[in-house]
Amino acid sequence: MIHLKNMWMNGWGSMLKEDFPLLLKEPIVYLDSAASAQKPQTVLESIDSFYRSSYANIHRGQCSLAVRATEAYENARRTVADFIHANTNEIVFTKGTTESINLIASGYAQLLYPGDEVLVCIAEHHADFVPWQQACLRSGATFKVFDVLPSGKIDLADFQAKLSHKTKIVAMTHISNVLGMINPVRKISELAHQVGAKVLIDGAQSIAHIPVDIKDIDCDFLAFSGHKLYGPTGIGVLYGKKEALESLPPYQFGGDMIRRVTVEGTTFADVPARFEAGTTPFVETVGLAEAIRYVQRIGMEKIADHERFLTRNFLDQLQAVSGVLLVGESNEKHGIVSFNIKDIHPADIAFALAQEHICVRVGHHCAMPIHHRFGQELSLRVSFGLYNDESDISVFVNALKKAITLLRGN
Numbered sequence: 001m002i003h004l005k006n007m008w009m010n011g012w013g014s015m016l017k018e019d020f021p022l023l024l025k026e027p028i029v030y031l032d033s034a035a036s037a038q039k040p041q042t043v044l045e046s047i048d049s050f051y052r053s054s055y056a057n058i059h060r061g062q063c064s065l066a067v068r069a070t071e072a073y074e075n076a077r078r079t080v081a082d083f084i085h086a087n088t089n090e091i092v093f094t095k096g097t098t099e100s101i102n103l104i105a106s107g108y109a110q111l112l113y114p115g116d117e118v119l120v121c122i123a124e125h126h127a128d129f130v131p132w133q134q135a136c137l138r139s140g141a142t143f144k145v146f147d148v149l150p151s152g153k154i155d156l157a158d159f160q161a162k163l164s165h166k167t168k169i170v171a172m173t174h175i176s177n178v179l180g181m182i183n184p185v186r187k188i189s190e191l192a193h194q195v196g197a198k199v200l201i202d203g204a205q206s207i208a209h210i211p212v213d214i215k216d217i218d219c220d221f222l223a224f225s226g227h228k229l230y231g232p233t234g235i236g237v238l239y240g241k242k243e244a245l246e247s248l249p250p251y252q253f254g255g256d257m258i259r260r261v262t263v264e265g266t267t268f269a270d271v272p273a274r275f276e277a278g279t280t281p282f283v284e285t286v287g288l289a290e291a292i293r294y295v296q297r298i299g300m301e302k303i304a305d306h307e308r309f310l311t312r313n314f315l316d317q318l319q320a321v322s323g324v325l326l327v328g329e330s331n332e333k334h335g336i337v338s339f340n341i342k343d344i345h346p347a348d349i350a351f352a353l354a355q356e357h358i359c360v361r362v363g364h365h366c367a368m369p370i371h372h373r374f375g376q377e378l379s380l381r382v383s384f385g386l387y388n389d390e391s392d393i394s395v396f397v398n399a400l401k402k403a404i405t406l407l408r409g410n
C-alpha cells in the first residue's frame, strides 16, 4: 500500500481528477466544492444505467422493472444508513439539506409553545437559521443565537449560558460553510441532552470531508445533500433517531405516506415513509448510493487527511500574501477558507480569477449573520474536494497575487 504522504507527493488529488470527466474536459481549477462537488464517472454511469435498465416508479408496481427500481431505492437507503452508522428506518430521503431542515422546523413550529426556546449558532447557513426563526415566529417560541470566538471556534461559554431547560432544540452546523471549523458536535449533543433538548446537526459540509458517525455524535437529527457528496442534485438525507422522527408531524401529504384514507380521515404510514410523500427522486438515490460507495472505496479518513493537508498548505501560502483578512482567525480550518483582501472588493478578485479559469465563490455564501459578526459583509471562499491537489493551490495563489497587483495598480 502506498503511504499517504507519498500519495500526496505523487499528486493523489490529480490521480483522482481522472475519475471526474468534467475536470478532465474543462481547463479549470475547481475550488468551489462547498457549493457543489463534481461527479465521478461511476456516479454518472449508475444514473444512466438505472434509466436504461431498471426504470419504473417505486413502491407501486408488480412488474419486474418496478420491483428492481424499488429494490434499488431501498438498497440506497441501506447504503446511506451504513455510511453514517444508522438504521434504515431512520433515513428519510429529501431533496437536500434545506428540505431536511425545513421538514424538522415546520414540525417543530407545531410542537413549540411560547416560553420554549430554540438555540442556533451565529455561523449557521441560512438553511439552518431562517427555518428556525420562522418556526419561532409561528409558535411564539424564542429564537436564541450563540456566538463564535474571533478564532471562529464556537463560544462554548455563551452556548452554555444560553442553554436551559426551556431549550427544546439546538441546531448547529458540523463544519461551517464560511469558517471551515469542525465544531465539537458531540460535546454540544451531550450538553443539550442534559437539559432535555433535541439536537440537529447540519452535515452539509462535513459529510463528504470527514467521517460522520451519528452514534458517536449522538445527535437526534442530521441533514445533508447528495450534490455536495459527489452525488446528483435533487436528493438529500434526513437522519433522525426513530423516536425523534416519530415525534414529528408529517411534512407533506399525498401518495405513499399514508396507511389508510377514508372520507372521515387519514392515518399515516410509519417512519420513514411518513415523510416521503409523492414520487421521490428515486433515481437520484441510486446516484447518491454510488457516490457513497465511491468515497468509501477511497476511505473517509484518507479523504479527511488529504483535505486537511491541502487546507494547511493553502493557509500557509495565503497568509504570506499581503492584506489577507481571514473570516475567523484560526488556522484549524477543514477544506473551507473564506477571506478578504484589504481595500479590494472580493467580486473584483473573483472576476480576475475567473479570467484565469479558477472557480471560487464570492458573496455571503448564504450566511449573512456570521459575515456581519466579523464585520465583513462578503468574502471570497476557496473550498476543496478530494480531487484537488497542490498544483491547484499554486495556480490559485499566483493568480491571486497577479489580481491584487493589477487591482492595486502597482
Ligand code: PLP
Binding pocket: 034, 035, 096, 097, 098, 099, 125, 127, 128, 173, 175, 176, 177, 202, 204, 205, 225
Ligand atoms: N447548510 C450548509 C452548511 C451549507 O453549506 C449548505 C449549502 O451550501 C446548505 C446547508 C444548503 O444545502 P442545499 O442547498 O443542498 O440544500
